[in-house]
Amino acid sequence: EVQLVESGGGLVQPGGSLRLSCAASGFTFSSYAMSWVRQAPGKGLEWVSAISGSGGSTYYADSVKGRFTISRDNSKNTLYLQMNSLRAEDTAVYYCAKDSPRYCTNGVCYTGGFDYWGQGTLVTVSS
Amino acid sequence: EIVLTQSPATLSLSPGERATLSCRASQSVSSYLAWYQQKPGQAPRLLIYDASNRATGIPARFSGSGSGTDFTLTISSLEPEDFAVYYCQQRSNWPGTFGQGTRLEIK
Numbered sequence: 090e091v092q093l094v095e096s097g098g099g100l101v102q103p104g105g106s107l108r109l110s111c112a113a114s115g116f117t118f119s120s121y122a123m124s125w126v127r128q129a130p131g132k133g134l135e136w137v138s139a140i141s142g143s144g145g146s147t148y149y150a151d152s153v154k155g156r157f158t159i160s161r162d163n164s165k166n167t168l169y170l171q172m173n174s175l176r177a178e179d180t181a182v183y184y185c186a187k188d189s190p191r192y193c194t195n196g197v198c199y200t201g202g203f204d205y206w207g208q209g210t211l212v213t214v215s216s
Numbered sequence: 217e218i219v220l221t222q223s224p225a226t227l228s229l230s231p232g233e234r235a236t237l238s239c240r241a242s243q244s245v246s247s248y249l250a251w252y253q254q255k256p257g258q259a260p261r262l263l264i265y266d267a268s269n270r271a272t273g274i275p276a277r278f279s280g281s282g283s284g285t286d287f288t289l290t291i292s293s294l295e296p297e298d299f300a301v302y303y304c305q306q307r308s309n310w311p312g313t314f315g316q317g318t319r320l321e322i323k
Contacts, residue, residue, distance in 0.1 A: 133315075184259055198248075200312075201250070201265045201307070202250030202265040204262050204271060
């Protein structure tokens with residue numbers, strides 16, 4: 090059974106830092122890209138950052154570029170999000186999500202979606 | 217950046233009725249669009265991928281259609297557990313941005 094368990098959320102002052110973790114189990118972690126998706130209170134979903142299975146490629150939303158760093162330790166089956174220079178607008182529930190494999194066969198390509206999600210961890214940025 | 221616009225923002229229907237939710241992209245995303253369902257206090261759940269493929273364990277009353285810029289999620293006959301918020305996500309520019317959501321509420 091696939092499981093994703095986030096931790097590390099909490100209350101932090103503006104300008105502060107926090108590191109989120111996502112412990113994965115039930116699948117070959119290193120074979121799949123992973124993402125962080127956040128949801129501000131009462132708002133919709135916002136993709137934040139993604140990392141390839143090997144960790145060699147990383148991607149960021151413009152809203153967090155230069156402040157957040159995504160990484161993974163495939164030996165520990167764990168995904169991380171280092172969040173620096175936090176702002177009030179970063180207040181949200183942060184979810185980690187496993188990405189589906191993307192592939193093409195018989196001339197048709199498939200891109201899947203985020204097929205498994207963690208339960209989320211709340212980050213509150215406030216003085 | 218590809219912008220997804222979902223409509224309506226809120227849809228009020230009764231159990232047993234048919235629900236039709238729309239997602240429009242600011243530029244073509246081919247068939248690379250996913251749909252998610254989110255209930256209060258829960259993580260999102262993947263319903264449909266690549267516009268029309270049901271994810272594992274998703275009931276047949278959920279179906280997706282469309283290509284290019286216009287997509288539709290249809291729930292053929294609403295069950296009480298279907299009342300939730302639904303999001304589309306484009307997967308053309310990986311990993312993909314989300315629409316703002318449609319709230320499906322009980323009338």
